[in-house]
Amino acid sequence: MITQVKVGAMRRIGILGGASDQATADYYRRFNKAANDLFGGWNTAELIISSMNFALSRDCALNERWDEMGNYLSDRAMALERAGAELILCTSNTLHRVADTVARKISVPFLHIVDPTARAILEVGLRHVGLLGTKAVMATDHLKGRYKTHFGIDIMVPTASEQDAIDQIIFEELCRGRFTADSKTIYLDIADRLRARGAQGVILGCTEIPLLIDQEDRPDLPMFDTAGLHVSAALKFAIRQASGSKET
Numbered sequence: 001m002i003t004q005v006k007v008g009a010m011r012r013i014g015i016l017g018g019a020s021d022q023a024t025a026d027y028y029r030r031f032n033k034a035a036n037d038l039f040g041g042w043n044t045a046e047l048i049i050s051s052m053n054f055a056l057s058r059d060c061a062l063n064e065r066w067d068e069m070g071n072y073l074s075d076r077a078m079a080l081e082r083a084g085a086e087l088i089l090c091t092s093n094t095l096h097r098v099a100d101t102v103a104r105k106i107s108v109p110f111l112h113i114v115d116p117t118a119r120a121i122l123e124v125g126l127r128h129v130g131l132l133g134t135k136a137v138m139a140t141d142h143l144k145g146r147y148k149t150h151f152g153i154d155i156m157v158p159t160a161s162e163q164d165a166i167d168q169i170i171f172e173e174l175c176r177g178r179f180t181a182d183s184k185t186i187y188l189d190i191a192d193r194l195r196a197r198g199a200q201g202v203i204l205g206c207t208e209i210p211l212l213i214d215q216e217d218r219p220d221l222p223m224f225d226t227a228g229l230h231v232s233a234a235l236k237f238a239i240r241q242a243s244g245s246k247e248t
Helices: 021-039 054-062 066-082 094-105 114-123 142-151 160-172 181-196 226-242
Strands: 013-017 047-051 087-090 128-132 154-156 202-204 223-225
Touching (some): 013 226, 021 226, 047 066, 054 094, 066 094, 087 094, 087 226, 094 142, 114 223, 128 181, 142 154
Parallel strands (some): 013 047, 013 087, 128 154, 128 202
């Protein structure tokens, strides 16, 4: 007896990964779970992953070699497109500093990580939110500016010393797969201080951070998981495109 398997229709998603491997593995898990939750059976997501050497991205970020990183990721994105990717995303908030460079080099859509997060913030009526991320994200305007200019969202960041602590934990612990109770307490305490300063919610603006803290840790403080929102938006897009919808 032959059993016919139901196959869910979705476009192929290209992932610029490796920064870090922890976040990339989490994206892979989330995509496949979301596709299976939606279609059931044996269904998983249509994915192509290009995983970089994390040492390169770390060195480029530390030494402000953003032109090199833009060229590198553009080459990777074009390779994903040639391999059949019909939508491309990058798993790192930090590397979105070169998102415009990458998007210009490809002919398929590039889904910016800020956009689904900003829409989720607006959907619940918030306009003033805190941002946790790498030092390169918190201390510069590249992502904060997109929240403000494209969506009218005001971004509040931790103090300089708090930013240093967050950044150190990301690179020395989270990117290495280490998740400790002490670091979780540090992050939650910083989130609480952002709320005390007027933040209505907090963006988990590094894709490793949701591996350490999540909404259950502060049920009364809205947390916006950039990785989860990114995955959800990309999969919805992939399914709409497969169904022939022109909606983006």
